[in-house]
Amino acid sequence: MDSGGMRRRLAVGLAVLTASGLLAVVAPGDAQAATSCSGRKVRTLSFSTGDVHVYKRRGYVCAVTLPERPGIKQYMSVSVQARGNRPVVDEGRYFRRAGPVTVHAGHRCVWVKGRVGRGSVSSGWILC
Structure with missing residues (x-):
């Protein structure tokens, strides 16, 4: 695999982790956190x-x-x-x-x- 493909996969993985972290902060899973x-x-x-x-x-x-x-x-x-x-x-x-x-x-x-x-x-x- 060339370095360009590896960078793309790394960038996509980082974007997915960032998005999931933001969703966890914005929309907490339990109602207790909301109340x-x-x-x-x-x-x-x-x-x-x-x-x-x-x-x-x-x-x-x-x-x-x-x-x-x-x-x-x-x-x-x-x-x-x-x-x-x-x-x-x-x-x-x-x-x-x-x-x-x-x-x-x-x-x-x-x-x-x-x-x-x-x-x-x-x-x-x-x-x-």
């Missing part, structure tokens, strides 16, 4: 304009609201309240998500709320 909550997913609260994903780890509860149609700047909110405490809230006009918000619940119940545009969800006391 920024750690722990295991314990609930998904669905509503007409989105979902609230709830995670739990070592007494901490984390939630994030994801819209049905990401990429459009719209009002979103997420809140988590451990029984006996005030809610922790993130709200505003976002493109991709509201949150994450995390509270220390221990073994107490939590109340999770989420909103995207006009649609919303309220869990009631859960994870007791």
Whole structure:
């Protein structure tokens, strides 16, 4: 094989590695990386304009609201309240998500709320 053919193969291999590396950074394979909550997913609260994903780890509860149609700047909110405490809230006009918000619940119940545009969800006391 001549040196020109070897250079071409090397260039193609380098291009493939670079492209696959960029795809891994731009489109992470697991939803946890997209939500920024750690722990295991314990609930998904669905509503007409989105979902609230709830995670739990070592007494901490984390939630994030994801819209049905990401990429459009719209009002979103997420809140988590451990029984006996005030809610922790993130709200505003976002493109991709509201949150994450995390509270220390221990073994107490939590109340999770989420909103995207006009649609919303309220869990009631859960994870007791």
